[in-house]
Amino acid sequence: MSTVAVGLSHSPLIGKNDPPGDVLSRVAEAVGDARGFVREFDPELVVLYAPDHYNGFFYKEMPPFCLGTEALSVGDFGSQVGPLSVDTQAATYLAQGVLDRGIDLTVSARMVVDHGFVQPLEVLFGGIDQVPVVPIFVNGVATPLGPVSRIRALGTAIGEVAATLDRRVLFLGSGGLSHDPPVPVLEGASPRVANALIEGHSPTPEQRARGEERVVQAGRDYAAGSTAMIPINPAWDNALLDILEAGALRELDEWTVEAMGREGGGSGHEVRTWIAAFASLASSGDYRMRSRFYEAIPEWIAGFAVATATHG
Template identity: 80%
Template sequence: MTAAAVGLSHSPLIGKNDPEPEVLARVEAAVGTAKAFIRDFDPELVVLYAPDHYNGFFYKEMPPFCLATEAHAVGDFGTRSGPLSVDTAAAKSLAQGVLDRGVDLTISARMTVDHGFAQPLEVLFGGIDRVPVVPVFVNGVATPLGPVARIRALGTAIGEAAAELDKRVLFLASGGLSHDPPVPVLDGAPPRVADALIEGLPPTPEQRAKGELRVVQAGRDYVAGSTAMVPINPTWDNRLLDHLAHGELTEFDSWTVEAMAKEGGGSAHEVRTWIAAYASLAATGPYEMTSRFYEAIPAWIAGFAVTTARGR
């Protein structure tokens, strides 16, 4: 088995509220490096760790993480809707391997995913159905959230199980670093919002469009400085990337839920996808981070990063 990892931040504001052309050029260059890395590695399977933004997972049942044997995308924020090309046999094998290693894993035979999954597949592979994939949802927004050590344990177990597949496996993380976008919370929500967060009532096209416009406006307000959102934190973001680059994954075990939100914002827990992906790679042997890009991008309300890594 040969393994590699790519981390790619996503943002629903890409193409809708973009930064200056020189910033976009730097992002495109970093993404181009990642795409060339993937072409060279030529993965036979992609294990995609990504969050959800109340499009597929709701408080009626909210697992800390969940692996899909089948998945379809809702098509939010301009991403494509439809089925992902899930490698069901590989997904079932990984699921059993994780359970055999003592990690309690939720399984979905029909997972609904949103732009957190679709965007990296479209950006890096040209579509949501171009590469065999095993989608793994990692909760990064719905409290209460479990300890980060359990996410590292999940990634380790999946990496060990993937090593038994005898394939070229790419572990792909999708998530912003520090960011605090306007995501609804259950505590104190009005009854209509609370019901939607619990029951998962699908929005009408009009409701989805209004919600997306609110996010776009939030990005514009953030750039203008008229917002109460927690600021992007490059120091915290680069500390995370340093730990990943040096293989210091046990350092994350001491990171608390409260401190992560205070330093990185309410959605900073999307970095759990990065920790899981790098833990999976580390489980297959020593690795080297071969490229690293980071930039704070207020227009996208995110600390934005792109990394590549492969086994030594």
């Protein structure tokens, strides 16, 4: 058994509100390097940590994290629609092993996912059905949020159980770093919005299109400097990447929920997916970060990063 990790930011605005060509070229080079890294490793299983944006998980039941034994993509923002190629046997095995280690893991036999799960599979593998995957939702927007130590513990337990598989396993974290897009919040919401956040009624195609256009416009407004969103924070983003590169993951236990939101924005908690992925890799011993890329991209409302890591 061998393991590697990749952290890859996502954004629904890619291809819809792009930055200048030189920025796109740098992103393409970094993504191409990660794609080559994955191709060389040739994973037999991908453990994918990703958030949700109120497309699959709602306040009626909002777990801090959840493992899917099956998963279906809703196809938001033009992402691929349909079932992910979930390895149900491996997913069930990982879930039981994590529970045996004292982590209160929620399991979904019919997980619904959005672009946060789909984009990395499209980018690295060309689709959602190209490689066996175990999808793990990590809440990054819906308060209340638990301490980072529990996310690290989840990643560690997943890594320990995966180490008992005789397979090449890629731990993949999908999340923007600092970013504060217009994601609705339950506190203070109108009755209509609150009901949607709680019950999770699927929007009509027209409602989804209008909502997605609002996000695209927010990216344009942010890039033009006319927005009230919390700014992208390169210093905070690179502090996180420094910790991940050093393998000093226990330092993150001191990061508070409040400070992360203040420094990283309303969706900055998506970095929990990266923390889980690197904790999974670290469970098998010291690792080294092989590549690291970062760029603040206002057009995508994201501190955008790509990193690869391996043992030895």
